Amino acid sequence: EAQVTQNPRYLITVTGKKLTVTCSQNMNHEYMSWYRQDPGLGLRQIYYSMNVEVTDKGDVPEGYKVSRKEKRNFPLILESPSPNQTSLYFCASSPGVYTDTQYFGPGTRLTVL
Amino acid sequence: AQSVSQHNHHVILSEAASLELGCNYSYGGTVNLFWYVQYPGQHLQLLLKYFSGDPLVKGIKGFEAEFIKSKFSFNLRKPSVQWSDTAEYFCASRRDGGATNKLIFGTGTLLAVQP
Numbered sequence: 001e002a003q004v005t006q007n008p009r010y011l012i013t014v015t016g017k018k019l020t021v022t023c024s025q026n027m028n029h030e031y032m033s034w035y036r037q038d039p040g041l042g043l044r045q046i047y048y049s050m051n052v053e054v055t056d057k058g059d060v061p062e063g064y065k066v067s068r069k070e071k072r073n074f075p076l077i078l079e080s081p082s083p084n085q086t087s088l089y090f091c092a093s094s095p096g097v098y099t100d101t102q103y104f105g106p107g108t109r110l111t112v113l
Numbered sequence: 114a115q116s117v118s119q120h121n122h123h124v125i126l127s128e129a130a131s132l133e134l135g136c137n138y139s140y141g142g143t144v145n146l147f148w149y150v151q152y153p154g155q156h157l158q159l160l161l162k163y164f165s166g167d168p169l170v171k172g173i174k175g176f177e178a179e180f181i182k183s184k185f186s187f188n189l190r191k192p193s194v195q196w197s198d199t200a201e202y203f204c205a206s207r208r209d210g211g212a213t214n215k216l217i218f219g220t221g222t223l224l225a226v227q228p
Contacts, residue, residue: 041220042218043205045215048214058215100214101159101162103159104158106156107156
């Protein structure tokens with residue numbers, strides 16, 4: 001089944017403890033992206049990747065890192081999480097870069113205490 | 114800067130009522146427009162999209178949307194809602210041919226359909 005998967009789905013952690021949220025797609029998509037969803041703000045893009053080893057900042061990249069060593073995986077790294085990073089995170093992918101619809105993963109609800 | 118506005122934050126309807134959710138975008142160039150739906154506890158799913166051509170777009174589950182360029186609008190409609198349409202609805206835009214494929218989302222409209 002074609003899908004975008006994320007792990008973990010739920011995570012509670014403490015300030016400063018490094019964490020990684022994984023994202024994987026099995027559709028051979030070139031483009032992948034991370035968004036965060038906050039009440040009243042909709043979804044905002046954190047980082048995106050147009051292909052392997054090609055990543056760039058979105059609108060709210062502060063406090064996050066990403067890597068794209070393989071086409072299928074696009075992990076989101078929080079080196080030192082803070083409470084303002086408590087949010088719902090979505091990974092998305094699309095076949096191409098410019099005109100294709102994005103497909104979203106199931107989301108990861110992160111709470112930073 | 115590119116932005117998307119959804120004016121209805123919460124909508125409550127009874128089953129069989131008609132639905133129209135407003136969406137306005139700000140970019141003056143060529144845009145691609147989307148409506149996504151998020152059912153409780155689930156991920157975003159694409160309802161419909163507009164890239165070019167017929168401005169009246171039909172999507173899944175009986176939804177449709179009309180692109181009106183002069184009004185910078187892309188309102189979502191459904192003639193008769195069901196309880197199962199209870200969800201949050203997001204309008205999104207993207208610059209056609211843009212370098213980043215970035216979607217700009219509205220703040221969402223929470224729809225509650227009462228049986």
